[in-house]
Amino acid sequence: xxxxxWAGRNKVKVRDVPDPTILNKRDAIVRIxxxxxxxxxxxxxxxxxxxxxxxDVMGHEFMGEVVEVGPGIDPDRLRIGDRVVVPFxxxxxxxxxxAAELYSCCENSNPNAGIAEKMFGHPVAGIFGYSHLTGGFAxxxxxYARVPFADVGxxxxxxxxxxxxxxFLSDILPTxxxxxxxxxxxxxxxxxxxxxxxxxxxxxxxxxxxxxAKVIAIDKExxxxxxxxxxxxxxxxxxxxxxxSRLLELTGGRxxxxxxxxxxxxxxxxxxxxxxxxxxxxxxxxxxERPHALRQAILSCRSGGVVSVIGVYGGLLDKxxxxxxxxxxxxLRTGQCHVQRYMKPLLQRIERAELDPTxxxxxxxxxxxxxxxxxxxxxxxxxxxxxxxxP
Amino acid sequence: MELTATTTIRKPVPEVYAFWRDLxxxxxxxxxxxxxxxxxxxxxxxxxxxxxxxxxxxxxxxVDEAPGEKIVWRSIGDADxxxxxxxxxxxxxxxxxxxxxxxxxYDIPGGTVGKAVAKYFGEEPxxxxxxxxxxxxxxxxxxxxxxxxxxPWGKRARKExxxxxxxxxxxxxxxxxxxx
Numbered sequence: 001x002x003x004x005x006w007a008g009r010n011k012v013k014v015r016d017v018p019d020p021t022i023l024n025k026r027d028a029i030v031r032i033x034x035x036x037x038x039x040x041x042x043x044x045x046x047x048x049x050x051x052x053x054x055x056d057v058m059g060h061e062f063m064g065e066v067v068e069v070g071p072g073i074d075p076d077r078l079r080i081g082d083r084v085v086v087p088f089x090x091x092x093x094x095x096x097x098x099a100a101e102l103y104s105c106c107e108n109s110n111p112n113a114g115i116a117e118k119m120f121g122h123p124v125a126g127i128f129g130y131s132h133l134t135g136g137f138a139x140x141x142x143x144y145a146r147v148p149f150a151d152v153g154x155x156x157x158x159x160x161x162x163x164x165x166x167x168f169l170s171d172i173l174p175t176x177x178x179x180x181x182x183x184x185x186x187x188x189x190x191x192x193x194x195x196x197x198x199x200x201x202x203x204x205x206x207x208x209x210x211x212x213a214k215v216i217a218i219d220k221e222x223x224x225x226x227x228x229x230x231x232x233x234x235x236x237x238x239x240x241x242x243x244x245s246r247l248l249e250l251t252g253g254r255x256x257x258x259x260x261x262x263x264x265x266x267x268x269x270x271x272x273x274x275x276x277x278x279x280x281x282x283x284x285x286x287x288x289e290r291p292h293a294l295r296q297a298i299l300s301c302r303s304g305g306v307v308s309v310i311g312v313y314g315g316l317l318d319k320x321x322x323x324x325x326x327x328x329x330x331x332l333r334t335g336q337c338h339v340q341r342y343m344k345p346l347l348q349r350i351e352r353a354e355l356d357p358t359x360x361x362x363x364x365x366x367x368x369x370x371x372x373x374x375x376x377x378x379x380x381x382x383x384x385x386x387x388x389x390x391p
Numbered sequence: 392m393e394l395t396a397t398t399t400i401r402k403p404v405p406e407v408y409a410f411w412r413d414l415x416x417x418x419x420x421x422x423x424x425x426x427x428x429x430x431x432x433x434x435x436x437x438x439x440x441x442x443x444x445x446x447x448x449x450x451x452x453x454v455d456e457a458p459g460e461k462i463v464w465r466s467i468g469d470a471d472x473x474x475x476x477x478x479x480x481x482x483x484x485x486x487x488x489x490x491x492x493x494x495x496x497y498d499i500p501g502g503t504v505g506k507a508v509a510k511y512f513g514e515e516p517x518x519x520x521x522x523x524x525x526x527x528x529x530x531x532x533x534x535x536x537x538x539x540x541x542x543p544w545g546k547r548a549r550k551e552x553x554x555x556x557x558x559x560x561x562x563x564x565x566x567x568x569x570x571x
Contacts (some may be wrong), residue, residue, distance in 0.1 A: 003558065020559040023538040053541075055556030072534065094532040096488065108529045111542040112554075114522050126539060129557065134540015136557040146559065172544065357538050 002337070002391065003142035004370035006056040014263075017057060020138065020146035025072030028150030030086060034163035035062035035140045037195050037373050037387045038171060040264075040312045044131065045374060048265060048282075049314055051115065051132040054096050060128040061170040062090035062140025063163060069150065074151035077151040084154035087339035088171045091127035093152035097125075109149065110135045130183055137173035143391040145153060147274035155343040164388065165350055168202070168357040174342035176202025176262070179310035182333040185210040192216040192256035192300065193233075194293040196224035198360050198386045199310060200262035204233045207260070209354055216250060218243060218267065218293075223383040231359065232298055232318065247300050255302035263293035264311025281318060291317040298324050298332075307335035360386045367391040392499055392512065396520040397492045399483050399527050408459050408480050410531060412435060414451075420526035420536065422519065422546045442509035447471045472508055473498040477539075490529070493520060529532040544569035 001269060002193045007013040020029055038061055043049050063085040069078060078084070090110075091103035098106055106125035110116055113123035116133050126148070130137015138145065147154060157166050176199045191207040193200050196219035217228035219235045225235035236246050247256055267290050268275060278290040297307050298321045307330055325332060349355045362385045365373050373387040400407055410416050414435050418424040425440035428473055430450070439447040449470035455463040465475040474497045481490045499505050526536050526546055534546035541554040543564075555564075 001559075005556075005558065018561045020540075021565065023543060024535060026534070053553055053556045055558050057540075057556075057558045087552040092529075092533045092537075094401065095528070096399070096485070100402065107531050111537050113525055114518055126537075131558065132554055136539045136554050138540040138557045138559055142405045146540070148539075168396060176544070253482045 001143035002367055003057045004059060004367065004389075005054075006044060006052050006058055007054055010045060011060065012045060012371055012374050017055075017138075017142070020144050021144065022068060022070045024148055025070045026149050026151055027070040027206050027372045028066050028073060028078060028154070029068040029256075030062070030064045030084060030145050030149045030154075031067045032062050032064040032140055032143060032145060033061050033389045034064070034167045034169060035142075035389045035391065036170075037061075037141070037173075037370070037377050037389065039199060039377075040130070041374070042378050043312055043314070045378070046266065049131045049133070050119075051112075053132065056129065056131070056136075057138035057140075058129040058141050059139035060130055061146060061167065061172065062086055062128075063157075063167050063170060064145075066150075067144070073151050078156070082154075083157045084139065085157060085166050085169045085343065086128070086145070087153045087155070087174075087343060088127055088130075089153075089336065090128065090148050090340055091340055092149050092150055093344065098152075101341045102246065102335075103153075103338040103340040105338075110265055112136060118167070119251065122345060127336075137152050141367065141389060143367070155313075155347065156253070157347075159351065161350065162358075164358045164361060166347065166357075167388065168198075169339075169343050169346055169350075171337065171339060172198045173346055173355070173357050174339045175199050175310050175337040176204075177206040177342055177346060178335065178337045179203040179260045179262060179308050180206035180210050180212075182308040182335075183207070183210075183260065183306045185212050185258060187211050187223075188213055189257040190214045190216065190251050190254075191258045191260065192218060192236075192297070193260045193262055194218045194267075194297055195262035195311060196221070196228045196235075197262065200260075201228060201231065201385075202226055202355075202357070203260045203262050203361050204228055205231060205355055207258075208232065209349065212258075214250070217254065218248065221380055224380075224385060227360070227385060243296055244300050251302070255300050255301055257305050259297035259301045259305065261264055261294045261297050261307065261309045261311045265313050265315075265317075266290055267292040267294075267311075276305075278318070287375030291320070295321055296318065298330060301330055302330075302347070303328040304330070306331045306333060310337070313334075361388055363387045365389055392497045392516060394495045394497075394512075394516055394520045395493065396492065396517060396524050398492050398524040398528050399488050400531050401488045402531050403487070404459050404480050404482055404489045407531060408462075411478055411480075411491075412456070412458075412462060414464075420530050420546060421523045422526075439472075441474065442507070442511040444504050445460055449474075471504045472500060474493075483538060491524065493524065495520060 095107035109126035126135030
């Protein structure tokens with residue numbers, strides 16, 4: 001089959017690889033009809049996530065049709081021919097983490113748990129196409145994928161919704177939603193979201209759906225801010241204004257009640273010398289993150305507020321504003337999304353037209369043009385917000 | 392060499408105890424074991440796999456057991472690698488899970504076998520037993536050892552990095568099976 005693979009730092013390559021087969025009894029094979037490029041795929045390509053190998057099949061946002069099931073799959077749960085969206089964390093459904101609906105912390109789905117444990121203190125779940133640290137599972141930017149624990153994760157789509165309407169249930173819609181949910185939003189809340197990429201846009205929409213009084217979008221790309229503005233959110237361009245001052249103006253001097261970091265470890269910064277400091281330290285691996293968005297969110301949030309982190313971090317960061325966090329009673333909440341927890345309720349919100357995930361799609365390309373898709377997305381060319389690939 | 396490891400398994404104590412007490416189950420999750428065969432109520436014959444080198448076998452007997460609490464065994468006769476093991480089972484505070492604590496003691500000999508065993512345990516001997524218990528947890532909680540494309544061979548997938556790429560296996564790789 002054809003698959004998009006990691007081919008070294010700053011390089012992806014579509015090549016022929018073997019078709020997947022059933023390896024565990026509860027596997028299914030899915031013929032992929034739509035798949036997407038995620039912002040976190042850029043962290044892999046940019047070389048900030050260790051344990052990637054030449055030839056790793058990328059991609060963790062995908063859906064399609066079940067073409068084969070393992071002998072351990074109950075036919076009442078999943079059959080050949082079912083149309084499914086596959087959540088990015090692989091979860092067994094049986095361990096204590098899964099029982100607590102902490103699916104991205106599944107204790108059984110990562111065969112390389114011993115390595116993950118060294119890095120993170122405790123292991124994390126397996127993830128499709130997301131380094132060997134999270135299991136070494138082939139991803140979904142391909143014609144077919146093997147889906148382990150297929151009786152736990154995949155969501156059956158039984159209505160006539162299009163792929164584009166439901167594809168993002170695999171990751172970015174639940175991720176954005178969880179970012180907003182962790183904020184415990186009240187009707188009087190002003191919510192500020194750092195990053196107007198796909199996850200940020202969905203965090204904004206989710207904050208609105210959860211009842212926020214006002215939602216603010218912080219980014220530097222005019223087209224991304226316009227996209228947020230068209231959806232009813234208030235744009236702030238950090239290259240044009242001082243973010244903290246602007247947030248104070250927009251909140252009567254209080255600061256946002258809730259702040260969401262939808263940027264993560266490769267933030268850019270309006271202040272050149274701070275950007276240079278972190279870029280240099282990151283380049284020589286003295287820190288693994290460039291955490292400007294997180295720092296700014298913590299310093300901007302009103303006292304007693306919540307800072308919710310859904311942007312990806314992988315290692316260690318410097319200059320964490322612990323004083324602001326501690327002295328001003330801030331709550332810091334975070335997590336890789338527990339996608340399985342949110343798929344059904346969010347599908348219902350899509351069916352009720354409360355959320356329209358299609359609004360962020362700017363490019364649809366054949367799988368064979370994945371390389372161009374990565375270029376467009378990474379360099380923010382051609383007003384690229386989200387690339388969907390068709391195998 | 393004394394190794395200890397512990398894990399929590401979301402199954403009741405009697406089930407976890409019974410699985411371990413059937414010593415023939417040990418090779419499903421312990422990487423260095425090829426086979427354990429019961430030869431009497433408390434006696435068994437153990438065959439080590441590739442990690443310990445070839446043709447390493449010994450007899451063992453259970454010297455102490457308390458159902459639902461602990462099992463203690465030791466090798467008997469002139470074992471190549473004399474060893475003893477203790478496993479304890481305790482109900483976890485959550486009321487549904489079992490805490491499993493394992494202590495293995497190996498008397499590592501000189502010669503080829505000793506070298507192979509020392510190499511197997513390497514610089515971080517506890518890692519092997521930790522991984523064994525992780526697989527025990529997978530087997531009891533999910534039914535089998537979990538496989539990925541990078542680590543496709545279940546308990547044989549103990550090779551350190553780099554692994555094979557995370558892409559599906561070719562027909563010849565599938566036919567060849569685990570690289571021992």
